[in-house]
Structure formats: structure tokens, C-alpha cells
Amino acid sequence: MSLTLCFLSPIRERRDILIDRALFLDSWLDKYTSPSYRLFLPHSLGLLLRASAGACHGDKVITLWQQPVLQTYIRPSLDSSSLISKQQIFDTSHTISHRLPRWLEPMATNSRIQSPYVAVFTAFELFGLCGTVLMLLTAMIARGAPRHSTWFSVVFSFLILTTSYCLLLMSGNIKNPNPPFSLCASQAALVDAAPPLAAGTTLGLVTQIYYNISNLSNEPGTSRRRRFWSLLFVVLPYLFYFPMAIGSLLAGLSRPDAVQRRVDSAYCSFNDNLRAPSRIGSITTAVLMLPVIALQAATWVKLRRMWRVVREQVVPLGTAVRVLTFTLFGALCIGLGVVVALVPGWNPDFDIMLATVPVALVLIFGTQSDLCIYWAFWKWRWKDGSFHRRDLEINSISRTRLIVLRRHTRPVVPSCEQGIQIEPM
Structure with missing residues (x-):
């Protein structure tokens, strides 16, 4: 069973910036998550393009917004305890949020609306x-x-x-x-x-x-x-x-x-x-x-x-x-x-x-x-x-x-x- 990570950005950004952020998060998951609960990002570029259009695929969908919060939306039939660790999970029935470490917060966008x-x-x-x-x-x-x-x-x-x-x-x-x-x-x-x-x-x-x-x-x-x-x-x-x-x-x-x-x-x-x-x-x-x-x-x-x-x-x-x-x-x-x-x-x-x-x-x-x-x-x-x-x-x-x-x-x-x-x- 796979866990699909979708990086959704409501701000129009350059493609290379999105790719860099996705690869950075992917490497962080490889380093700081246990193998049994490892999250991976298959086909980073294609997934990002599909995610930007609002289409996410996978058994479980984890959506990373441009803020230091990992919001996870899962099906009710799936067990929320099979995700990362119970100490890092805040469960609200259908929504599971995993806060990233402070040193990862610069990933969150600092851009402001100036249109x-x-x-x-x-x-x-x-x-x-x-x-x-x-x-x-x-x-x-x-x-x-x-x-x-x-x-x-x-x-x-x-x-x-x-x-x-x-x-x-x-x-x-x-x-x-x-x-x-x-x-x-x-x-x-x-x-x-x-x-x-x-x-x-x-x-x-x-x-x-x-x-x-x-x-x-x-x-x-x-x-x-x-x-x-x-x-x-x-x-x-x-x-x-x-x-x-x-x-x-x-x-x-x-x-x-x-x-x-x-x-x-x-x-x-x-x-x-x-x-x-x-x-x-x-x-x-x-x-x-x-x-x-x-x-x-x-x-x-x-x-x-x-x-x-x-x-x-x-x-x-x-x-x-x-x-x-x-x-x-x-x-x-x-x-x-x-x-x-x-x-x-x-x-x-x-x-x-x-x-x-x-x-x-x-x-x-x-x-x-x-x-x-x-x-x-x-x-x-x-x-x-x-x-x-x-x-x-x-x-x-x-x-x-x-x-x-x-x-x-x-x-x-x-x-x-x-x-x-x-x-x-």
C-alpha cells in the first residue's frame, strides 16, 4: 500500500522551485522516517503537475500546503495509526495533521499577495x-x-x-x-x-x-x-x-x-x-x-x-x-x-x-x-x-x-x- 504525497500550491510559482521543494521534502522523509512508515513521492514532476490541477492518486493522499503543516486526508476505512508515529499525529477523524520541525518551516512560502x-x-x-x-x-x-x-x-x-x-x-x-x-x-x-x-x-x-x-x-x-x-x-x-x-x-x-x-x-x-x-x-x-x-x-x-x-x-x-x-x-x-x-x-x-x-x-x-x-x-x-x-x-x-x-x-x-x-x- 502506497502513500502518495501531493504538494499543492495556491500560488503560481516556477516549476523548478516546486521540484526543488518536492525533492527536499522527499529526502527529509527518507532520512527522518522509519522504513515501516516511510512516505515516498513517486514520479515527483508528474505528480506535482497533476496535483496542481487538483488530481491526486494513491491509496492514501497526503497534501502538503504552503505552511508548516502536513494535512492528511484518508478514507474512513483506513487505519490512521499506520501513518507516521502516534506521538506526532493529531487525529480529527477524517483529517490527520503532522507538524514539521522548526528547521523545515522555511519551506513554507513567505510570498505575499501583491496583485x-x-x-x-x-x-x-x-x-x-x-x-x-x-x-x-x-x-x-x-x-x-x-x-x-x-x-x-x-x-x-x-x-x-x-x-x-x-x-x-x-x-x-x-x-x-x-x-x-x-x-x-x-x-x-x-x-x-x-x-x-x-x-x-x-x-x-x-x-x-x-x-x-x-x-x-x-x-x-x-x-x-x-x-x-x-x-x-x-x-x-x-x-x-x-x-x-x-x-x-x-x-x-x-x-x-x-x-x-x-x-x-x-x-x-x-x-x-x-x-x-x-x-x-x-x-x-x-x-x-x-x-x-x-x-x-x-x-x-x-x-x-x-x-x-x-x-x-x-x-x-x-x-x-x-x-x-x-x-x-x-x-x-x-x-x-x-x-x-x-x-x-x-x-x-x-x-x-x-x-x-x-x-x-x-x-x-x-x-x-x-x-x-x-x-x-x-x-x-x-x-x-x-x-x-x-x-x-x-x-x-x-x-x-x-x-x-x-x-x-x-x-x-x-x-x-x-x-x-x-x-x-
Whole structure:
């Protein structure tokens, strides 16, 4: 019975360096292991090439990662005591780890991730993370900037998405080519589950806008019914998010060889050995964004038909620009989701394009005047024990944001003389 040693390197290195490391380890095993438990490396070069492609052969497979730990994955039917010596074995049922001596630790790589893709991607995601946090805090604190619950749901979902991509940065492993396995597997699961969550909350926001605008020409219904649909739009995406994240995590834990960090990637993901979670997430995102485009088009048509009603209350250009921008934003998500799901390989350019989505969200919804005005500290002055604006009191009705119109008169199409209540999103 043979023991096959596979040297797996997540870093792209020269072939001669890999061969030297394999031969060095092979000579160390010849010298410091007993003949009865001797490990050998048959066909070093060919095995390394096959191992780099993710294919390992042998009765028992011992995987040496680029860290001073020899991780061994064996079949449950094999006896773990037949490996090296019991004093040097740390047995965790299916996984056996053998720590190498201190003088062998220089074999572990000291290289660090220095790809420009990682820097650009991290900058975009960090901008989206800080922007969404600032938007949530401002909307919760500011009295003159009320928002609908679906708006908070969208921003919070993108906060989860950007946090998922920034886990390595937050843990201090952004330049570490071999992050801890538990952290790497958790991030891979969250990264696959977060885009469908963002798409679901976006669909809820657009549906809420369309539903409220439709009430201008129809009976609005009871407040209980309206609260039910609003709660459904907020809760339903998260009910799908948690099972998807937990399922992806369990799949990653059952396949340790499928969890990796690519050389030009700022986050951990599943490789080709476990493509199901990423494919499911990408396809789900694309499917959810299709009705977003349809509802945005329908909303645009309704706004055009009711132009006379709303033009006295809001600036049409601002609303039109935001609706159109949000539609293009949804189309971008569809295209990226389809490409990522269908293309077999991985390209860092796709990551850069995906990282612009949170940036677009912050720029579209975070630059609304009633939010930005609260950070214009030079327009505030201290008076009577509190801060007050120098000019007029802040108007709660923004003239540049997406709005929701709700009628409180008879069930007919209102005219310019009838009262219209504007409920901000």
C-alpha cells in the first residue's frame, strides 16, 4: 500500500522551485522516517503537475500546503495509526495533521499577495462598505430624511455583501496567500449567498415602488394589507439567504480541497471541484434581476402617464435619471451574473466589474440631497444648546430621489388641484 504525497500550491510559482521543494521534502522523509512508515513521492514532476490541477492518486493522499503543516486526508476505512508515529499525529477523524520541525518551516512560502487586482477590488468593496454604513446611520438619525423599510433592506443587504468580500481585509489576511481554512470556507459560502440576497432586496424595493405608484389610480386598500406586503418584501430575501449560506458552508467543509484563494483574488472561493454553490448563486441573481428590469420599465411608463400629477410636486428630471440609472444597474447585474455562471474559467476582470455594483449603489442613493445635507457641517450653527441650520429648515421631500406617491382622495385619477401625499423611499 502506497502513500502518495501531493504538494499543492495556491500560488503560481516556477516549476523548478516546486521540484526543488518536492525533492527536499522527499529526502527529509527518507532520512527522518522509519522504513515501516516511510512516505515516498513517486514520479515527483508528474505528480506535482497533476496535483496542481487538483488530481491526486494513491491509496492514501497526503497534501502538503504552503505552511508548516502536513494535512492528511484518508478514507474512513483506513487505519490512521499506520501513518507516521502516534506521538506526532493529531487525529480529527477524517483529517490527520503532522507538524514539521522548526528547521523545515522555511519551506513554507513567505510570498505575499501583491496583485493590482486585489488592491482595486478591495478599494471598491471598502468604498461600498463605508458608504452603506454611512447611508444607514444618516437615514436612521436624520429626521428630515425618512426612508421606506425596503430601502433599508437594500442598503443592509449590500452592507452584508461588501462585508463578505472584505473578510480577509478585516482579519488581516488580505496579503496572506493561505488564509485559515475556517475563515476561507466561511467567506466562500458568504460570497456565493450574498449576491442573491442583494438581488432579492432590490426586487422588493422596485416592487414596493411600483405597488405604491399604482395606488394613484386604484383603491389603495387597507393599511394592514399594505404592511403585510411591505414586511414580505423585506423578510423574504433573508429567508432564502441563510439556507443558501449554510448549505454552501457545509458543502465547503465537506470538500476541503475545493476551498482556495486564487493569486489575483481578494477573497476565498470554491474551485472547479465544487462549482454548484457559485453557479446557483449567479443564476439566482440573474433570474431575480429580470423582473427588476420589467418593473422598472412599468414604473417608468406609469410615471410618464402621470406626468401632470407629479410635475408640480417633484423635479421630473431627477426622478427620471434615478429610475433610468437603476434600470441600467439591474441590466449590469444580469449580464455579470450570466457571464460568471456560464464561463468555465475565472477572470479577475469580472471581479472588478462586480465590485463596481456597491459603488454604483452608494453613488445613486447615497448622494441624495436630504442625506448629504446632514454632513454639510459648515451650514450648521450652535444655538440654544443644539445645532441648527443657517438657512431654512430641511425639507423632508427630496426633489432628486425616487419617491412613492400615495393618494388619499376618492378612487379616481387625481388632478393637479387634488391633494397628493408624497411618501419618500
